Amino acid sequence: MMLDCGLRTLIVVFCLVNIIRGQTAPEGGFLKREHSLVKPYSGNGMTMPFWDFRDNAMITNNFIRLTSNHQGQLGSVWNKQPCFLRDWETHVHFKVHGGGRTLAADGMTFWYTRERLTPGPVFGSTDEFRGLAIFLDTYKNGQQAVTFPQISAMIGNGSMKYDHMGDGRLNSIGSCLASFRNKDYDTFMSIRYVKQRLTIQIDVDNQGKWRECMDVSGVMLPSGYFFGVSAATGDLADNHDLISIKTYQLEIQRTPEEEAEDWATVLPGIKFLKPPIDNVDDDGKGDYRNSSVSGSKMLLIIICGLLGAGICIVVGYVVFQKRQEQNRKRFY
Structure with missing residues (x-):
């Protein structure tokens, strides 16, 4: 009887623990x-x-x-x-x-x-x-x-x-x-x-x-x-x-x-909205990985790219002209 009572008490306690x-x-x-x-x-x-x-x-x-x-x-x-x-x-x-x-x-x-x-x-x-x-x-x-x-x-x-x-x-x-x-x-x-x-x-x-x-x-x-x-x-x-x-x-x-x-x-x-994340490497701290580029940064990248391309064209043209002059001197 005592064992049965003790078992019932344990069951009740277990249920209460799971409830709370x-x-x-x-x-x-x-x-x-x-x-x-x-x-x-x-x-x-x-x-x-x-x-x-x-x-x-x-x-x-x-x-x-x-x-x-x-x-x-x-x-x-x-x-x-x-x-x-x-x-x-x-x-x-x-x-x-x-x-x-x-x-x-x-x-x-x-x-x-x-x-x-x-x-x-x-x-x-x-x-x-x-x-x-x-x-x-x-x-x-x-x-x-x-x-x-x-x-x-x-x-x-x-x-x-x-x-x-x-x-x-x-x-x-x-x-x-x-x-x-x-x-x-x-x-x-x-x-x-x-x-x-x-x-x-x-x-x-x-x-x-x-x-x-x-x-x-x-x-x-x-x-x-x-x-x-x-x-x-x-x-x-x-x-x-x-x-x-x-x-x-x-x-x-x-x-x-x-x-x-x-x-x-x-x-x-x-207040501090940043680009969203994939949760593959999310640390759960609200520290968001940059996954996109803002409009101002993209514009700057495009301008730098165009300037770089222009410089390459000018340098290439100058080098081409010098080589043409050297070839003409070689024939005269």
Whole structure:
């Protein structure tokens, strides 16, 4: 009897450890219920407190299935309350799985945007958005030398289109490899925004600890935008399951000048935008490798090339003339 009781206790402890693993509250963080989505999801009937859902999204007791393993689906959940927190951290517990071992599509996205509940071609949500998008992409469209699945981030200004054929590469502010598909354990992502610094971490290796995906400074995100998660399938498909969203308010020391700033009127953008990267040699630090040449540099290169060609022509002509004179003297 004592052995049986002890075994049951161990099982309960093991289950509790697995439930809280990867979702420990950040130091100094306070859970904001109005921006969090946890079980039980439904209040009365098919409604959720603080959250809306649409399209193919389906609520179950244990998860919210944004899309099932069928072609041509899309689904999303969106926070009803705009977020006015200056500094925050959000933990997303998710699961992506399906019948395909290597080929699947399309993926899911975490949003912090002005727009909400608007379906569209970008992983189930609208293009030309304003705010932050973090893409968990499972299908490679472009020809660049990258490995999938991958996670990438983009800051939209309301007119910028998502780069579908390049898998977001032209718009990316950072990316990392993340093998999160078809895992028999829990997978998590952490998004932290503090003093214009965006840090994305993942726990997809069953290690019970965060691993940095990207860390980018100079990110401008207004307050008053909405959190959301969407997913989509195409000719290939996957189950995209959302298990929980936990958002924490962070207590960060600020100067009086910083406190006086009005972040509701800030335009979304990034101060130190550099050319995007392939994630083959990405160190996940937001230190982007130059992969393109600016217009001014290209113009300078062209001018130098033309000058060099002109000098070569002049020198060649002079040498040719001298040789002609020498040949004429040789005959007279």
